[in-house]
Each structure stands twice: as structure tokens, then as C-alpha cells.
Amino acid sequence: MAPLLHVSDLRTYFFTFGGTRVVKAVDGVSFTLEAGETLGLVGESGCGKTTTCLSLVGLLPPAARIVGGSIRFAGEELTGKSPRELRRLRGRRIAMILQDPMASLNPLLTIARQVGEPAHFHLRLRGRPLRERVLGLLRAVRIPSPEVRCREYPHQMSGGMRQRIVGAIALAAEPQLIIADEPTTNLDVTIQAQYLNLLKEIQQQTGVALIFVTHNLGIVAKMCDKVAVMYAGKIVEQSPVRELFNAPQHPYTRALLGAMPKLGRREPLYAIPGQPPNLADPPSGCAFHPRCPEVIPRCVSESPEEVVAGNGHTARCWLVQPDVEVSRGRPSA
Amino acid sequence: MPRFIAQRVAYSLVTLFLLSMTIFVIVRLTGDPALLMAEPGARPEDLARIRAQWGLDRPWPVQYVSFIRNVVRGELGRSFNYRLPVSELYFQRLGNSLQLALAATLISVCIGVPAGIVSAVRVNSWWDNLGKAVALLGLSIPGFWLGLVLILVFAVWLRWLPTSGAGDWRHLILPAVSLGWYFAASLLRLTRSSMLEVLGSEYIKLARLKGLPEAVVIGLHAFKNALIPVFTLTGVNLVIMVNAAVVIEVIFAWPGIGRLLFEGIFQRDFPLVQGVVLMAGFMIVLVNLVVDILYALIDPRIRLTR
Numbered sequence: 145m146a147p148l149l150h151v152s153d154l155r156t157y158f159f160t161f162g163g164t165r166v167v168k169a170v171d172g173v174s175f176t177l178e179a180g181e182t183l184g185l186v187g188e189s190g191c192g193k194t195t196t197c198l199s200l201v202g203l204l205p206p207a208a209r210i211v212g213g214s215i216r217f218a219g220e221e222l223t224g225k226s227p228r229e230l231r232r233l234r235g236r237r238i239a240m241i242l243q244d245p246m247a248s249l250n251p252l253l254t255i256a257r258q259v260g261e262p263a264h265f266h267l268r269l270r271g272r273p274l275r276e277r278v279l280g281l282l283r284a285v286r287i288p289s290p291e292v293r294c295r296e297y298p299h300q301m302s303g304g305m306r307q308r309i310v311g312a313i314a315l316a317a318e319p320q321l322i323i324a325d326e327p328t329t330n331l332d333v334t335i336q337a338q339y340l341n342l343l344k345e346i347q348q349q350t351g352v353a354l355i356f357v358t359h360n361l362g363i364v365a366k367m368c369d370k371v372a373v374m375y376a377g378k379i380v381e382q383s384p385v386r387e388l389f390n391a392p393q394h395p396y397t398r399a400l401l402g403a404m405p406k407l408g409r410r411e412p413l414y415a416i417p418g419q420p421p422n423l424a425d426p427p428s429g430c431a432f433h434p435r436c437p438e439v440i441p442r443c444v445s446e447s448p449e450e451v452v453a454g455n456g457h458t459a460r461c462w463l464v465q466p467d468v469e470v471s472r473g474r475p476s477a
Numbered sequence: 478m479p480r481f482i483a484q485r486v487a488y489s490l491v492t493l494f495l496l497s498m499t500i501f502v503i504v505r506l507t508g509d510p511a512l513l514m515a516e517p518g519a520r521p522e523d524l525a526r527i528r529a530q531w532g533l534d535r536p537w538p539v540q541y542v543s544f545i546r547n548v549v550r551g552e553l554g555r556s557f558n559y560r561l562p563v564s565e566l567y568f569q570r571l572g573n574s575l576q577l578a579l580a581a582t583l584i585s586v587c588i589g590v591p592a593g594i595v596s597a598v599r600v601n602s603w604w605d606n607l608g609k610a611v612a613l614l615g616l617s618i619p620g621f622w623l624g625l626v627l628i629l630v631f632a633v634w635l636r637w638l639p640t641s642g643a644g645d646w647r648h649l650i651l652p653a654v655s656l657g658w659y660f661a662a663s664l665l666r667l668t669r670s671s672m673l674e675v676l677g678s679e680y681i682k683l684a685r686l687k688g689l690p691e692a693v694v695i696g697l698h699a700f701k702n703a704l705i706p707v708f709t710l711t712g713v714n715l716v717i718m719v720n721a722a723v724v725i726e727v728i729f730a731w732p733g734i735g736r737l738l739f740e741g742i743f744q745r746d747f748p749l750v751q752g753v754v755l756m757a758g759f760m761i762v763l764v765n766l767v768v769d770i771l772y773a774l775i776d777p778r779i780r781l782t783r
């Protein structure tokens with residue numbers, strides 16, 4: 145069976161200063177996602193994670209455009225669909241949770257209205273069935289006394305509650321895929337853990353697939369089946385989650401893992417030296433070479449192709465040896 | 478909250494007190510009203526009698542105290558010129574000024590708000606540039622100049638509308654357009670910037686991510702939020718236009734408060750000028766007070782930090 149989502153060679157560029165400057169925010173991204181699966185998308189900020197997600201739902205900022213590649217979702221090609229068709233898809237089959245729970249809810253509309261909207265517009269629910277649905281959703285995300293809360297406004301809720309309400313909105317029309325763009329970055333740690341548990345639980349109940357964007361590898365280990373590591377608009381390494389932690393191939397992945405806090409470790413955290421590149425003027429060759437501890441002359445001149453390093457494991461680095469058996473036995477799709 | 482209100486009320490009273498002193502002094506710098514009230518060629522004794530009759534022979538502080546004492550009792554004094562209580566004259570004219578201000582508000586809202594929304598939704602388009610040009614013209618062309626041009630074109634050349642005076646709705650059009658012109662431009666700019674700010678917000682992004690029709694996103698989610706400052710400005714401006722349409726009312730001979738004030742200044746009618754200015758100040762201070770308190774009630778952040 146075809147995967148739920150198959151993105152191949154996606155390119156989304158920003159055209160700024162009247163089109164004189166091109167920022168390749170997403171530059172040849174490919175990945176697949178099966179129904180019910182969770183993909184973690186990690187990388188430092190500015191590497192193109194949000195732009196990748198917005199490309200999937202067809203809601204890019206005015207300066208950005210998908211210039212190449214394909215997005216196949218449940219057998220349908222999404223690139224080139226009309227804004228109207230994309231709108232019908234959004235919130236109905238692909239939902240998205242934004243970064244800032246405090247700012248994501250409309251301050252002047254009731255919770256009931258905001259949670260009910262996707263079911264109202266996509267599923268055509270009205271009156272009592274709509275109300276039942278809203279209450280059910282609020283219960284599903286553990287809002288206490290939903291009958292009272294649904295008549296309230298966002299400012300009457302705590303940050304954690306608001307983010308759960310945003311979760312309820314995402315679930316409202318029973319989508320097949322939820323994209324969560326750093327949904328817990330602005331929550332404090334205990335609330336963050338509760339929220340992640342809730343998402344996981346809901347995923348088990350509904351079988352929804354999840355793309356989880358984060359720069360926290362700890363969350364990836366907890367939440368995801370597989371991971372894609374992004375750097376400067378490209379996926380530099382992609383693998384099942386366990387394998388990425390056990391046998392990271394790309395020096396950037398190793399640097400990210402090295403920068404992760406570990407329990408009981410005394411020595412100071414290793415921070416990745418240097419800054420992520422400016423995508424308007426990226427380095428030659430491999431974009432990571434100016435910061436790479438293992439750089440070789442070839443990295444400066446040539447950009448490495450994707451190499452199969454194991455089962456479902458690929459990396460873009462000149463130092464990675466192809467896993468001949470896997471490459472030959474299962475040609476990458 | 479009660480402390481906040483008390484503080485605001487105190488500020489308002491101080492403002493009105495300073496205004497009353499200022500207008501009291503300024504009006505007395507315009508000259509001697511007895512000269513205008515007496516027959517031409519009146520003798521100095523006659524002038525002195527007139528001054529004594531209206532209490533103008535007393536020292537300024539005494540006159541000021543009696544002015545304020547009357548105001549506190551709700552009396553604005555008696556007009557030198559009309560020989561009638563100022564409050565009676567004021568309320569006679571208030572209806573006309575209100576009519577003109579409402580018409581001007583209606584015109585400017587009907588132009589400024591939709592144009593501002595279109596400019597924001599189609600930002601940097603042809604429409605937006607047209608809107609920017611209109612706003613710039615509106616803010617830089619004075620209302621009285623526009624009034625004169627409108628009279629020339631529509632009343633003198635085309636003879637479609639009367640040049641001046643009050644009567645049916647046709648008398649209202651030219652002064653209302655001249656008065657509302659500036660406000661339409663400022664409303665356009667405020668609506669545009671307020672709408673742009675809201676359209677860039679996360680909750681509008683989420684509304685679009687829900688797959689709502691664009692009409693719902695703009696018309697409900699964005700409009701409702703963008704309109705709060707627009708409504709406030711409209712309310713405040715209505716009050717200002719009622720009280721401060723002096724030039725337009727004079728040009729169009731519109732029998733409103735502004736024209737009353739103008740006549741008062743010309744006649745050195747101290748009680749009339751003082752009364753009208755103080756009433757205008759009172760209404761403007763009051764509307765600002767109400768807006769401050771309403772904002773505090775709506776926005777818990779304002780309430781808590783004060």
C-alpha cells in the first residue's frame with residue numbers, strides 16, 4: 145500500500161527584495177510517512193522546518209513558493225492544487241498545531257466556537273450534534289468541566305489548557321495527519337510532559353499520523369518512530385529513531401546529540417560552534433562544512449548526495465560509507 | 478479598579494480646571510466687550526455702567542471664582558449678546574451640530590473602513606496604493622479648503638446643492654463631506670494598520686489552518702479584533718466633531734455649536750465663549766475617560782498593572 149504521505153525532492157524558496165534574492169528554505173526534501181506513524185523533524189532554528197510544514201498544508205507566506213518536487217498525500221498530489229482544494233484539505237485531513245498556544249486562539253471568540261469550527265465547516269455539523277462533538281473533544285484533551293469551559297474565552301485559561309484546546313481543534317474533523325510545529329516550546333516542563341503524553345494517547349486511540357517538529361532530541365526519543373535531521377533546507381540524516389541515537393552517521397547529528405543534556409553528566413554541554421548558515425548566501429559544497437569537525441577538502445566544493453547507510457537510514461555526508469547490502473537489496477523508493 | 482477610575486476622574490478634573498482658566502484668560506485678551514455692547518460713540522460713563530452691569534469691573538480672580546461657582550452649580554452664565562442663558566443657546570444648537578457630525582461620521586465610516594480592509598487584505602496591490610494616496614490627500618488637504626472647492630463645484634458651477642444654511646438633507650451633504658474627509662482618511666489608515674496587525678497574528682494563521690472560508694477568516698476572525706480601535710476612534714471623533722466643527726460650520730453657515738462659538742468670539746461674548754469651550758472640553762474629556770475605563774474593563778492586562 146502507498147504511504148500516507150510521500151514527499152519527494154520538495155523545494156520551497158523565498159523570493160525577497162522583488163525577487164532579486166532567493167532563500168532556499170526547503171531545498172530538496174524527501175521523506176515518507178505511514179498512517180499512524182510519527183516523524184520527528186529536528187534542526188536548529190532557521191533550517192526550514194516550519195517552511196516544510198507550511199508547504200504541506202499550502203499556507204506559505206506570500207514571498208514563498210513551491211518551485212519543485214511533489215507531495216503525495218493519500219494518493220493525491222498536493223502541489224498544484226487550487227487554493228480552494230487545499231482549503232478543503234486543511235483542518236479536515238491535515239491539521240496543524242502552531243508554536244505559540246497563547247497566541248493561537250482568537251481572544252474574542254468562545255472556546256466552543258473555535259473548537260467547533262472545523263466540524264461545522266468540514267463535517268457540516270450543526271446544533272446539538274456539533275455541541276456534543278465539541279464537548280467530546282474537550283473531554284478528550286482533558287479540559288475539566290467542559291460544559292462550563294466551552295462558554296469561556298481564551299484569556300480565562302492557563303497556557304497548558306490553551307495548548308490542549310489547540311489540540312482539540314486539530315482533532316476536530318478527524319484528520320489523518322497532524323503537524324505539530326514545536327507545540328511545547330513555550331510550555332513549562334511538567335506541562336510539556338503532560339501534553340506529550342496526551343498527544344501520544346490520542347494518537348494511539350485515533351491512529352492519526354504525526355509530524356513532530358522540535359529542536360529537542362529528548363522529545364524525539366520519547367515521541368517519534370523515525371527522525372529527519374534538517375540543516376540549511378536539506379534533510380542531512382534520516383532514520384528510525386533508535387538507530388539514529390545508537391549509530392548517528394552525520395557529524396551534525398552527532399553534534400546535536402552531543403549538545404543534548406544527559407542525566408548525571410557533570411561536564412559542560414557541548415555546544416555546536418558557529419552559527420547556522422544564512423540561507424540567502426549559503427556556503428559552497430556541504431552547507432555544514434564551515435562548522436564540521438570532520439571536514440575534508442571535498443566538502444567545500446561538492447554537495448554530497450544522499451547515501452543509504454542502513455535499513456531506512458540515509459545521510460548526506462561524504463564520510464558515510466554506503467551500506468551495500470541494504471542499498472542493493474532494497475532500492476530506495 | 479476603583480482606584481484606577483478615581484485616578485482617571487481626578488486627571489479629568491484637573492484638565493477641565495486648567496482649560497477653564499486658560500479660556501477665561503484668553504477670552505479677556507480679545508478686548509473690551511462693553512465697546513461692542515454700547516451704542517457707537519458712547520460716553521465713558523455709559524461704558525463703565527455696562528461693565529458694572531455684567532460684573533466686568535471686578536478684578537479677574539473675583540470674576541473667575543464667580544464663573545467657576547456658577548459652573549459647579551450647572552450654570553454657564555448669560556450671553557452678553559443674546560441676553561439668554563448660554564446653556565439654552567448651546568442646547569438649541571447642539572441638535573444641528575450632532576446632525577452634521579453624525580452625517581460626517583457615517584460618510585467617513587462608509588468610506589474609511591471598507592477601504593482600509595481592502596487595503597490590508599490586498600496589501601501592496603493597486604487598491605492598497607490607491608488607498609494610501611487617498612489617505613495622504615485626506616490628511617494633507619484641510620477641510621475648509623475642500624469645503625470651498627466643493628461649494629464652488631457643486632453649488633456654484635453645477636448648482637446641484639445649496640451653498641450654505643440648514644434645511645433638508647441636501648444642505649447636509651457638502652458640510653458633512655468636508656468635515657468627514659479628514660476623518661475618513663485617518664479611519665482608513667487605522668483600519669488598514671489594525672487589520673494588518675491582526676492578519677499577521679497566530680490566531681488568524683490557525684483560522685486558515687482550520688480550512689475556514691476566507692470570508693469567515695476576514696469577516697469574523699480578523700474583523701472583530703481589528704475593529705476595537707476603529708470603534709474607539711469613531712466614538713471619540715464623533716464627540717470632537719460635534720464640538721469642534723467651527724471652520725466648517727462657518728463656511729457653510731451651519732447653525733451649530735461651532736458657529737455659535739465663532740459669533741461669540743466676534744462679539745467678545747465672554748460667557749458664551751467660555752461656556753461653549755468648557756462644554757466641548759467636558760465632552761471630550763468625558764469620552765476619553767469612558768474609553769480609558771472601557772479598555773481597562775475589556776483588557777485585564779491594563780486593569781492589573783494600574
Ligand SMILES: Nc1ncnc2c1ncn2[C@@H]1O[C@H](COP(=O)(O)OP(=O)(O)O)[C@@H](O)[C@H]1O
Binds near residue numbers: 190205207
Ligand atoms: N517571510 C520570510 N521571508 C524571507 N525569508 C524567510 C521568511 N520566513 C522564513 N524565511 C527564511 O526561511 C528559512 C527557514 O525558516 P523556517 O522554516 O521558519 O525555519 P525553522 O522553522 O526551522 O526555524 C530561514 O532561514 C529564514 O531566513
Ligand SMILES: [Mg+2]
Binds near residue numbers: 190193194325
Ligand atoms: Mg519554526
